[in-house]
Amino acid sequence: MYREFDWGGRPLGPEAISMIRQLLREYCTARSCQHQGPEAEDAARRLVVLYQNGIDDAGELRRLLPGN
Numbered sequence: 001m002y003r004e005f006d007w008g009g010r011p012l013g014p015e016a017i018s019m020i021r022q023l024l025r026e027y028c029t030a031r032s033c034q035h036q037g038p039e040a041e042d043a044a045r046r047l048v049v050l051y052q053n054g055i056d057d058a059g060e061l062r063r064l065l066p067g068n
Contacts, residue, residue, distance in 0.1 A: 009052020019058055020047045027065055042066075 012020070024035070024044055033039040043065055050061055062068060 009049070010054075012048065012051065016051055016056070020044070020051065020061075023047055023058060023061055023065070026062070031067065 024040060024047065027033075027043050028035050028040050031039065046065060047061055050064055055061055055064065
């Protein structure tokens with residue numbers, strides 16, 4: 001299991017997971033990074049932490065990703 005994702009924030013439901021996956025796809029496409037690479041993993045961690053800390057708006061999450 002990935003301990004990096006166990007921050008104890010609010011749980012990720014199916015809609016949140018879908019939104020985060022879409023944001024991660026956009027992020028990787030815009031930066032030409034591999035979906036399984038370290039840059040994508042860092043972005044995914046950041047998205048999960050932000051969501052679990054109460055930010056659930058896709059636009060705000062997108063804006064808070066590195067490089068935006």
